[in-house]
Amino acid sequence: xxxxxxxxxxxxxxxxxxxxxxxxxxxxxxxxxxxxxxxxxxxxxxxxxxxxxxxxxxxxxxxxxxxxxxxxxxxxxxxxxxxxxxxxxxxxxxxxxxxxxxxxxxxxxxxxxxxxxxxxxxxxxxxxxxxxxxxxxxxxxxxxxxxxxxxxxxxxxxxxxxxxxxxxxxxxxxxxxxxxxxxxxxxxxxxxxxxxxxxxxxxxxxxxxxxxxxxxxxxxxxxxxxxxxxxxxxxxxxxxxxxxxxxxxxxxxxxxxxxxxxxxxxxxxxxxxxxxxxxxxxxxxxxxxxxxxxxxxxxxxxxxxxxxxxxxxxxxxxxxxxxxxxxxxxxxxxxxxxxxxxxxxxxxxxxxxxxxxxxxxxxxxxxxxxxxxxxxxxxxxxxxxxxxxxxxxxxxxxxxxxxxxxxxx
Numbered sequence: 389x390x391x392x393x394x395x396x397x398x399x400x401x402x403x404x405x406x407x408x409x410x411x412x413x414x415x416x417x418x419x420x421x422x423x424x425x426x427x428x429x430x431x432x433x434x435x436x437x438x439x440x441x442x443x444x445x446x447x448x449x450x451x452x453x454x455x456x457x458x459x460x461x462x463x464x465x466x467x468x469x470x471x472x473x474x475x476x477x478x479x480x481x482x483x484x485x486x487x488x489x490x491x492x493x494x495x496x497x498x499x500x501x502x503x504x505x506x507x508x509x510x511x512x513x514x515x516x517x518x519x520x521x522x523x524x525x526x527x528x529x530x531x532x533x534x535x536x537x538x539x540x541x542x543x544x545x546x547x548x549x550x551x552x553x554x555x556x557x558x559x560x561x562x563x564x565x566x567x568x569x570x571x572x573x574x575x576x577x578x579x580x581x582x583x584x585x586x587x588x589x590x591x592x593x594x595x596x597x598x599x600x601x602x603x604x605x606x607x608x609x610x611x612x613x614x615x616x617x618x619x620x621x622x623x624x625x626x627x628x629x630x631x632x633x634x635x636x637x638x639x640x641x642x643x644x645x646x647x648x649x650x651x652x653x654x655x656x657x658x659x660x661x662x663x664x665x666x667x668x669x670x671x672x673x674x675x676x677x678x679x680x681x682x683x684x685x686x687x688x689x690x691x692x693x694x695x696x697x698x699x700x701x702x703x704x705x706x707x708x709x710x711x712x713x714x715x716x717x718x719x720x721x722x723x724x725x726x727x728x729x730x731x732x733x734x735x736x737x738x739x740x741x742x743x744x745x746x747x748x749x750x751x752x753x754x755x756x757x758x759x760x761x762x763x764x765x766x767x768x769x770x771x772x773x774x775x776x777x778x779x780x781x782x783x784x785x786x787x788x789x790x791x792x793x794x795x796x797x
Contacts, residue, residue, distance in 0.1 A: 411464040412468075422438030423437050436481055439478075443482075443485050459485075498658060498692035500692070503644055510634050522623055530652040531594065533660065535556050539610075540616065544601075549589055549591075551588040553588065555584055557581035582677060586719070589703050591698070591700065653675075654687050655688055658687070661688075662693035667728060667729055669716050672718075672724075678724070680721070
């Protein structure tokens with residue numbers, strides 16, 4: 389990862405110069421305590437001494453995020469002053485200040501219908517404006533899969549039913565000439581967003597609902613010219629307060645008090661896995677992912693899907709940029725879909741779960757036909773790659789016989 393710290397002038401991404409300045413301000417604390425030569429020059433041993441003099445009193449008191457912030461700031465400034473070969477040395481010096489690993493919190497990653505009804509009931513009974521505004525945001529996130537930061541810049545045309553969401557994970561300047569070659573290669577290897585924006589078609593049942601249309605326009609008006617950072621802290625606290633009141637009124641169990649704002653996006657992914665095409669990249673495109681496997685690994689499970697289906701479907705074609713090579717018309721990487729097909733084919737019971745009622749028509753045969761088409765597409769993939777025995781069909785070798793000798797009684 390040393391190439392990420394090579395030269396600050398190579399960091400041409402929109403957010404990276406600001407991050408570099410924050411790293412320099414944080415590293416100035418180390419430089420104030422560093423040893424210098426007689427002529428006032430700062431050298432490597434003196435810089436590391438300043439790091440230890442600053443970090444030693446804080447040993448065991450920092451959270452993991454604060455520890456990573458100081459470590460990255462020290463590494464960035466060290467590479468800037470002394471060269472990229474100092475990066476690994478800084479990480480080794482910081483290893484003694486790493487906090488102990490804590491047990492990870494188990495998040496919900498689902499918002500069932502009864503929880504959504506309980507939240508609505510409490511919000512309507514309280515009547516506070518801030519609670520109603522937060523509920524509008526939660527409804528939009530649960531039905532469109534929008535990230536909180538993408539609410540700024542969201543556009544909705546209720547006549548055509550098209551919803552445009554900016555992709556907060558997209559980095560446009562990485563493909564421009566003059567950008568660090570190693571950083572461009574890293575972006576191609578680990579891309580994040582499937583384009584600068586994604587188009588979603590709102591389904592007729594939702595588009596014809598006047599209350600849903602009003603909710604979408606209220607959110608657009610609320611975030612016009614503002615960012616999610618202005619509301620994040622208050623939104624998290626307000627959601628926790630609403631959930632505590634729901635638990636006190638016994639509308640939900642206390643298990644749901646850990647619900648986060650981002651879990652509403654997880655619920656959309658669970659619904660999309662049930663209603664949209666998973667293997668052809670529709671779920672990834674609706675989520676704004678360039679990789680088809682991201683939703684499989686990190687987002688809500690299909691078992692948590694609600695019965696109402698999804699409110700939107702992705703539309704082919706990028707409104708702001710042409711589709712780069714190696715991508716489907718929805719902007720999803722084709723290699724990731726091949727990997728997804730291998731993972732799905734390796735699972736033995738996935739097609740039994742894939743046969744479901746189609747949410748748009750209500751016909752169980754439509755769900756069965758989609759599962760059958762998915763099965764055929766996977767078999768075609770195996771044939772194209774000349775794989776006669778996929779991993780789930782390979783026979784296990786017989787167990788080896790061991791001579792244990794005569795038994796003694």
